[in-house]
Amino acid sequence: MTATAETTSERRATGTPALEVRGLSKHFGSVQALTEVDFEVYDGEVMALVGDNGAGKSTLVKCIAGIHPADGGQVLSDGEPVDIHGPKDAVRLGIEIVYQDLALCDNLDVVQNMYLGREAHDRIHRLNEAEMEKKTTETMASLSVTTIRSIRQTVATLSGGQRQSVAVARAVHWNSRIVILDEPTAALGVAQTRQVLDLVARLAQQGLAVVLISHNLHDVFEVATRITVLRLGRNVGVYEREKTTQQEVVSAITAGVPTKVAGIAETSA
Amino acid sequence: MTSSAPSVAADATDEAVPEGIWGRISREFRSGNLGSLPVAAALVVIVIIFSQTAQNFFTAVNFNNLITQLAGTCLLAYGVVFVLLLGEIDLSIGYVSGVAGVIVAELQLPGRGVPGLICIVLAVVGGALIGAFQGSIVALVGVPSFVVTIAGFEIWQGVILKSIPQGVIVIQNNTINNMDGYFFSDAAGWIIAAVVSAIYVLSVGSGAFSQVRHGVAIRNRALLAAKLLVVPAASFLIVYICNKDRGLPFPLLLIVAALLILTFLAKRTTFGRHVYAVGGNAEAARRAGINVARIRILVFTISGAMSALGGVVLAARLNSVDLNAGGGTLLIDAISAAVIGGTSLFGGRGEVRNGLFGALVIATIANGLNTIGYTSGIIFIVTGAILLMAVTLDTVLRRIQARSGR
Numbered sequence: 001m002t003a004t005a006e007t008t009s010e011r012r013a014t015g016t017p018a019l020e021v022r023g024l025s026k027h028f029g030s031v032q033a034l035t036e037v038d039f040e041v042y043d044g045e046v047m048a049l050v051g052d053n054g055a056g057k058s059t060l061v062k063c064i065a066g067i068h069p070a071d072g073g074q075v076l077s078d079g080e081p082v083d084i085h086g087p088k089d090a091v092r093l094g095i096e097i098v099y100q101d102l103a104l105c106d107n108l109d110v111v112q113n114m115y116l117g118r119e120a121h122d123r124i125h126r127l128n129e130a131e132m133e134k135k136t137t138e139t140m141a142s143l144s145v146t147t148i149r150s151i152r153q154t155v156a157t158l159s160g161g162q163r164q165s166v167a168v169a170r171a172v173h174w175n176s177r178i179v180i181l182d183e184p185t186a187a188l189g190v191a192q193t194r195q196v197l198d199l200v201a202r203l204a205q206q207g208l209a210v211v212l213i214s215h216n217l218h219d220v221f222e223v224a225t226r227i228t229v230l231r232l233g234r235n236v237g238v239y240e241r242e243k244t245t246q247q248e249v250v251s252a253i254t255a256g257v258p259t260k261v262a263g264i265a266e267t268s269a
Numbered sequence: 270m271t272s273s274a275p276s277v278a279a280d281a282t283d284e285a286v287p288e289g290i291w292g293r294i295s296r297e298f299r300s301g302n303l304g305s306l307p308v309a310a311a312l313v314v315i316v317i318i319f320s321q322t323a324q325n326f327f328t329a330v331n332f333n334n335l336i337t338q339l340a341g342t343c344l345l346a347y348g349v350v351f352v353l354l355l356g357e358i359d360l361s362i363g364y365v366s367g368v369a370g371v372i373v374a375e376l377q378l379p380g381r382g383v384p385g386l387i388c389i390v391l392a393v394v395g396g397a398l399i400g401a402f403q404g405s406i407v408a409l410v411g412v413p414s415f416v417v418t419i420a421g422f423e424i425w426q427g428v429i430l431k432s433i434p435q436g437v438i439v440i441q442n443n444t445i446n447n448m449d450g451y452f453f454s455d456a457a458g459w460i461i462a463a464v465v466s467a468i469y470v471l472s473v474g475s476g477a478f479s480q481v482r483h484g485v486a487i488r489n490r491a492l493l494a495a496k497l498l499v500v501p502a503a504s505f506l507i508v509y510i511c512n513k514d515r516g517l518p519f520p521l522l523l524i525v526a527a528l529l530i531l532t533f534l535a536k537r538t539t540f541g542r543h544v545y546a547v548g549g550n551a552e553a554a555r556r557a558g559i560n561v562a563r564i565r566i567l568v569f570t571i572s573g574a575m576s577a578l579g580g581v582v583l584a585a586r587l588n589s590v591d592l593n594a595g596g597g598t599l600l601i602d603a604i605s606a607a608v609i610g611g612t613s614l615f616g617g618r619g620e621v622r623n624g625l626f627g628a629l630v631i632a633t634i635a636n637g638l639n640t641i642g643y644t645s646g647i648i649f650i651v652t653g654a655i656l657l658m659a660v661t662l663d664t665v666l667r668r669i670q671a672r673s674g675r
Contacts, residue, residue, distance in 0.1 A: 067556060087558040103556045107549035107617035108542075116546055117557030125539045129476065130483035137485075152488065 016079040018043045018209035019064070019095070019178050024073030026056075026063055033059040034233045035258075036073070041178065046200060046210045048224035048241075050217065052253055056233040057213045061180055065097045066090045091118075094177035098167045098184055106156040110148060111136045113155055114170050139173045140165075143199060147192075160187040168196060172203065179203055180211040185219050197223050217246050234258040305611050307662060308626045311655070315630065319637035326640050329513035337449060339632035340520035341366070341583035345603035346610070346624030347531050348575030351568045353607055354535075354548045356616025357414040359572045361403060361421030362603055366580025367429045367595020369396045373581050374590040375432070377442040385444025393577045399425070400573020401566055408565035422600075429594055437591040440584060449585035451519040458517035462508040465525060466501035472533070473497060520582055524625060527575070531621040544568060548616035579603075598649075602631055605652065609659040615667060630655065 017040040026034040034056045041047040051057050063070045066084040075082055077093045084090055090097070104113045111129070114136045120128040136151050145165045148158065155163060164187060171179050181200065185193040201223045204210050214220050220227060220241075227239045229252040236256025239249060320327035345362050352359045369392040376388040383391075403421050407414045440446060453461065473496055480487050487493060511517040535541035546554040547564050555561050583599070584590045608614060609630050610623025631652055638648050 065556070087556050091558060097556075099556070103550070103553040105546045105549035105553050105617070108545060112542065112546075116554070117543075117559045119539045119542055121539050126537050127539060127542060128479070130479040130485045133480070133485045134483045150488075 017041055017076070018078065019093075019211075020076040020079070021060070021064065022074040022076065024060065024063060024075070025071045026059055026068060027071060032233055034063070034070075036235075037230065037233070038235055039228055041209045041211050043177070043209050044204055044207045045225035046204045046212055046223050048220040048227040049211055049213045049230065050215070050220060050227060050249065050253060051230035054232075055230040055253075057230055058182060059233075060230070061097060061182055061211075061213065064090065064095065064180070087117075091174075094175075095180065096171035096174055096176035096178070097180040097182065098164075098171045099182050104155045104163060104167060107154060109154050110140075110151040110158075110166055113166060114139070114173055116170075118174070135173070136169075139169050143169050143172065145169060145195075161189060161192040164188055164192070164196065168199060172199075176208070178209040178211070180213070182213045183215065184212070185214065185216060193219070217249060220249075221246060229253055229256055231256045231258070305620065305623060305626050308610050308623070308630060308659070312626065312630055312633065315633050315637070319633070319640070323637050323640040326637055329510050331636065331640070332510050333452075333514045333518050335629075335632055335636050336518050336521045336524075337586060338636060339628045340449070340524055341579040341586065342599065342602045342606055342631065343524045343625055343628035344527060344579035344582060345576050345599065346606035346628050347527055347621055348572035348579075349603050349607040350610075350612050350619050350621050350624045351531075351535070351544065352414075352572045353612045353614060354544050354616060354619050355565060355568050356548050356614075357407065357565070357568070358604075359400075359403070359414065359418045359569065360600065361399070361418040361425055362572060362576040363600030364422055364425035364429060364595040365396050365399050365573055365576040366583060366599065367590075368399065368425050369393065369577030369580035370584035370590040370594045371429055371432050371438070372577075373445055373584055374438040374440050377440055377445055378438070379441065385442040388442065388445060389448070389581050392581050393574050396577020396580070397570050397574035400576070401570040403573070404566040404569025407569065408562040414569075426596070430592060433590065433592055433594075437589055439589045441588075445581065446585050446588055447519060448523070448582050449518075449520055452511075452516035453519070453522070454516060455512045458508040458512055459505075461517060461522060462501075462504040465529070466504050468529060469500050469504075470497055472537075523578075523582065527578070528621060528625055531571075535621050540564070540567065545617055548618075550617075602628075602652075605656045606631055608663070609656055611659070611663075613663050613667070614660065615663075627659075 019039075019041050021037060021039040023036045023038065024034055025032075025036055037056065037060060039047075039049070039060065049057050049060070059068065062068045064075060064084065066086045066089050069085070075084055082089070082093060084093070105116065108116070111133050115132050120131045120135075122128065133151065140148065140151060143165070148162050148165065155166065158166065164184060168181065168184060171181070184196050184200070188196060197219060200210055200212060204223075204225070212220065212224060224241050227241060227244070227249055229236045229239070229249060231253060236258055237252050239252075316327075325331055345366060348362060349359065372392040372395050373388045376383045376391060377385060399421070403414075403417050406412050406417045473493070477487055477493060507521070508517055511521070535544065543554065543559045543564050546557070546559060547561050551561055554564075580595060584594065606627030607619070607624050608627065610619075610625070610627030612619030612623045612627075634651055634655070635648050638651065
């Protein structure tokens with residue numbers, strides 16, 4: 001990877017998003033889930049991705065993550081076209097995703113979930129439990145996750161909020177460059193929502209590109225830099241948080257007119 | 270990391286220390302994670318009952334008999350544990366073990382001049398290949414394992430019937446027959462007990478040492494100390510008992526060695542971790558970049574290999590292979606052993622040692638009731654009742670676990 005020490009504004013100025021999607025399409029059988037969708041996120045910004053149920057938010061994320069192969073379109077990382085054929089490719093590009101359904105294994109403990117598929121091991125694939133436990137403790141502490149009693153208890157014994165904390169912590173744990181959060185606050189109480197939103201803002205401050213998928217416009221307006229709106233699998237607009245209102249975004253979500261393939265650069269004011 | 274790290278880490282460890290044995294048990298119970306506890310308790314009860322009611326039950330001779338009776342089932346059950354961890358089933362294991370018996374019996378025929386050890390290795394490789402083949406159909410094509418392995422059940426039974434037209438093959442090769450009938454000398458028995466204890470202590474100790482080195486708190490010091498004392502003590506006690514009779518039987522070494530190796534594989538390697546992950550949530554495992562198909566194929570390969578090894582031991586026990594090889598109650602006993610031992614049928618929960626504990630329960634019941642003079646009818650009924658209890662317990666625990674999360 002050719003990640004240099006450019007600042008956010010320099011990146012925005014030079015016009016190379018950390019992650020860019022161009023004209024991505026995807027159908028399941030006869031259902032057209034995504035039609036020529038464009039999307040971009042720069043380092044150091046929180047890009048919100050909003051839309052009604054079935055707008056294609058989760059499908060877009062799954063295409064970026066390599067869970068679903070896209071039918072057409074291009075994904076660019078730092079301006080370079082990349083091929084994402086599976087979850088490992090996405091990870092290699094520094095993309096981490098917290099799924100709506102969390103993708104945790106109930107029968108494994110917090111540490112084991114944290115390192116799922118990326119276990120610390122020696123040359124004969126023997127697990128290094130102590131190192132994994134130590135680093136998990138550090139990450140949990142850095143995120144101020146104090147509600148989990150023991151990181152050696154199975155995820156099955158955790159509450160919904162605690163599970164969300166584990167899932168977010170796992171995404172952050174891997175020093176990723178692009179973190180995608182799919183409805184991270186949907187199952188949380190007030191205090192934990194606060195915590196996750198603070199965390200989201202902190203991630204962007206640390207220079208990560210953050211994509212926040214949410215139904216909750218209140219949350220979105222609190223932390224997002226820009227807002228991409230999808231409707232029925234098409235782009236209907238990209239708004240700067242400071243230059244728009246919740247009403248404008250709501251009307252885009254419910255009745256937005258597709259911007260077609262005009263491209264993000266033209267629609268983002 | 271931020272400056273808040275030490276305080277939270279301290280919180281976590283402070284919480285862990287005062288939790289005693291009972292605290293741990295109650296937490297494990299609430300999380301539906303009882304493991305081998307119920308079966309160990311049941312085993313103690315069974316042994317006490319039989320030693321009161323059955324003459325000649327609580328003797329060294331009978332202990333050695335018991336071990337040779339359960340060795341084959343136990344080896345198969347180890348493989349079943351892995352398959353159940355995935356939430357799959359392998360119904361072909363009985364006749365795969367029979368096929369392995371046929372392979373070993375055919376190869377050892379005096380005219381062929383194949384050394385005994387090579388015969389055994391080839392039989393195990395044959396079982397592994399069968400497992401890999403069946404596993405590939407499950408993992409790559411997506412045919413349910415129940416159907417694939419029930420087809421295997423028919424096919425391999427047919428293969429056995431076709432390949433022994435004379436009805437029976439006698440095994441005269443000593444290396445092969447020693448798989449069941451060899452007894453170590455007293456001195457060798459003590460050395461083996463010492464080696465097994467050393468391997469266990471070193472392996473558990475190195476884990477604890479690594480925790481200390483990384484500054485991770487050791488939970489349950491009492492439990493760790495108990496493990497380090499009880500397992501070596503048990504090894505020497507068992508060798509002491511065996512030496513009162515003919516000595517340590519080779520099959521006992523085989524099932525203990527397999528237990529240690531497979532437990533290492535399941536609990537200490539990335540492969541084992543991925544098996545648990547796929548069994549717990551295959552979709553999560555796939556998204557985490559784990560090659561789910563590869564894990565499934567490897568697990569069925571292990572199942573095939575362990576069945577074959579068990580089949581060789583069973584053939585050695587009879588000194589022959591006949592048309593009934595791999596039939597009878599072998600399949601049901603092996604699966605029951607894994608389940609009675611505490612392995613969940615729903616995937617993701619269980620340990621290799623469950624296979625040994627379950628096989629011990631089944632063999633002890635059969636052995637004890639036999640000693641008293643009951644017929645196989647009663648033995649089947651009692652074994653079935655215990656299996657039913659084990660599965661009921663698993664189901665109830667699962668429900669408790671699902672509730673405790675929310």
